[in-house]
Amino acid sequence: MMFGIVGLMSQEGDRDLLERARRWLRPDGRLLLDFDIELAANGDSGSMEVDGGVYQWTWTSDPATRYNHLLPEFEASDGTIYEMHDPYEPERGDHKGLLRYIYSIDELTGMLEDIGFTAAQVPHYLSYVLPDLEDDSYMLLCSMGG
Secondary structure (H helix, E strand, O other): OEEOOOOOOOHHHHHHHHHHHHHHOOOOOEEEEEEEOOOOOOOOEEEEEEOOEEEEEEEEEEOOOOEEEEEEEEEEOOOOEEEOEOOOOHHHOOOEOEEEEOOOHHHHHHHHHHHOEEEEEEOOOOOOOOHHHHHOEEEEEEEEOO
16 A cells, blocks of 8 residues: 555656566565645645644745645644745755645556556545545555556
8 A cells, every 4th residue: 555655756766666566476466555646725824733832834936846845843832933944856946845746547557557567447436535535636556457
């Protein structure tokens, strides 16, 4: 299972991870992916109180590059602010927050097929809790191509 993983690395990094996953699976193995297919609304934000402070986040999106940019921060009870920094791949640049590339379903399915998987869309595991999720997120059950 890979939940919330696809799109966090470069497209080359995603492809490499999926190729490795195919090699790691037995011939009858399956891979289950969930991934967003919609860019977040620009300026979408929220917050929630958690033990010791407040977690806040803001989304920005760039339709030209198909990146969502999540800017989370935690303000502790003492006023200290903690921010996330994601320098995972230098070629994507140093940046605050988290970048996620949003694949179209055809783009991701095509990559999986190139790698040797057969992918079928299946109901999302959270659809019973979040019925509106179907418009924003997909799950793919991948098996060895044949």
